[in-house]
Amino acid sequence: MDVVMTIAGSDSGGGAGIQADIKTFQELKVFGTSVITALTAQNTLGVEAIFPTTPDFVSQQMTAVFNDFDVKALKTGMLFSDEIIECVADKIQEMELQIVVDPVMIAKGGASLLQQEAVYALKTKLLPIATVLTPNIPEAEVITGMTMNTQSDIQHAAESILEKGVQCVVMKGGHLEDDEFATDSVFLSNGTSFKMSSKRIATKHTHGTGCTFSAAMTAFLGKGLSLQEAILEAKKFVQLAIEHPLNLGHGHGPTNHFAYQNHRNYEVMISEA
Ligand SMILES: Nc1ncnc2c1ncn2[C@@H]1O[C@H](COP(=O)(O)OP(=O)(O)O)[C@@H](O)[C@H]1O
Numbered sequence: 001m002d003v004v005m006t007i008a009g010s011d012s013g014g015g016a017g018i019q020a021d022i023k024t025f026q027e028l029k030v031f032g033t034s035v036i037t038a039l040t041a042q043n044t045l046g047v048e049a050i051f052p053t054t055p056d057f058v059s060q061q062m063t064a065v066f067n068d069f070d071v072k073a074l075k076t077g078m079l080f081s082d083e084i085i086e087c088v089a090d091k092i093q094e095m096e097l098q099i100v101v102d103p104v105m106i107a108k109g110g111a112s113l114l115q116q117e118a119v120y121a122l123k124t125k126l127l128p129i130a131t132v133l134t135p136n137i138p139e140a141e142v143i144t145g146m147t148m149n150t151q152s153d154i155q156h157a158a159e160s161i162l163e164k165g166v167q168c169v170v171m172k173g174g175h176l177e178d179d180e181f182a183t184d185s186v187f188l189s190n191g192t193s194f195k196m197s198s199k200r201i202a203t204k205h206t207h208g209t210g211c212t213f214s215a216a217m218t219a220f221l222g223k224g225l226s227l228q229e230a231i232l233e234a235k236k237f238v239q240l241a242i243e244h245p246l247n248l249g250h251g252h253g254p255t256n257h258f259a260y261q262n263h264r265n266y267e268v269m270i271s272e273a
């Protein structure tokens with residue numbers, strides 16, 4: 001059984017963060033381990049409170065898992081502070097691991113999940129060791145300091161991120177104004193690039209889409225899929241999870257992690273970036 005790890009925040013509402021990651025790992029039949037950076041009191045309506053753990057305790061959780069398991073791939077989600085980012089980066093930089101960095105900054109309801117001063121540590125410590133970075137457009141704008149309106153803006157921002165040492169950038173298009181498709185643009189450091197599109201679902205149930213997408217990518221990398229296969233299969237996983245909603249909660253409800261096993265067939269469209 002392949003072992004993977006998530007380093008992220010807990011979502012008491014169960015739709016995002018550690019909970020979304022572990023549910024995704026379970027559905028994809030990898031063994032999930034977890035390192036919790038912060039607890040959130042959260043539901044589908046928003047984040048009510050944040051209780052961060054300490055960098056030392058994050059480090060202790062990582063040591064406990066790494067001393068006992070052969071972790072193949074890991075993802076990071078909500079990292080909250082520069083001290084936590086530095087401690088995570090120090091610990092994993094020498095390891096042979098596939099690292100998916102989801103640069104979580106702001107929850108859908110507007111709460112900040114990353115302190116502003118932590119962006120520098122994210123860029124200088126974590127990006128250089130990341131296999132894949134999965135920013136949404138607002139996150140990519142914060143990381144690059146660029147404004148992104150057109151596909152050419154997306155390409156320039158991706159190039160500037162690749163220069164920081166990441167092997168692959170997946171620019172998520174969930175926030176783009178396109179009624180027909182949800183299109184993500186993928187850029188690899190070897191010069192390959194492509195767009196992957198799926199039918200945009202008109203729904204308010206998108207809590208945890210980014211977490212679920214990066215967790216699925218981590219699971220597929222842990223199972224040994226190539227980077228491109230893992231990215232495409234993760235897109236399929238999140239599409240099915242959005243397309244078959246559970247209709248839970250009174251706000252932005254969670255996605256459906258069971259959908260991939262129940263409705264496996266979804267053809268992601270690929271085109272030139
Ligand atoms: N309404 C939607 N219909 C289909 N796919 C979507 C929709 N919203 C987001 N996605 C997809 O979900 C994944 C997560 O993207 P996004 O929601 O932008 O991330 P985040 O949660 O970090 O803001 C991406 O693959 C994106 O294209």
Ligand SMILES: Cc1ncc(COP(=O)(O)O)c(N)n1
Nearest residue numbers: 009016017107208209210211
């Ligand atoms: C603990 C935690 N981590 C991440 C998110 C972001 O969720 P989303 O994937 O919807 O951007 C969240 N709301 N809570």
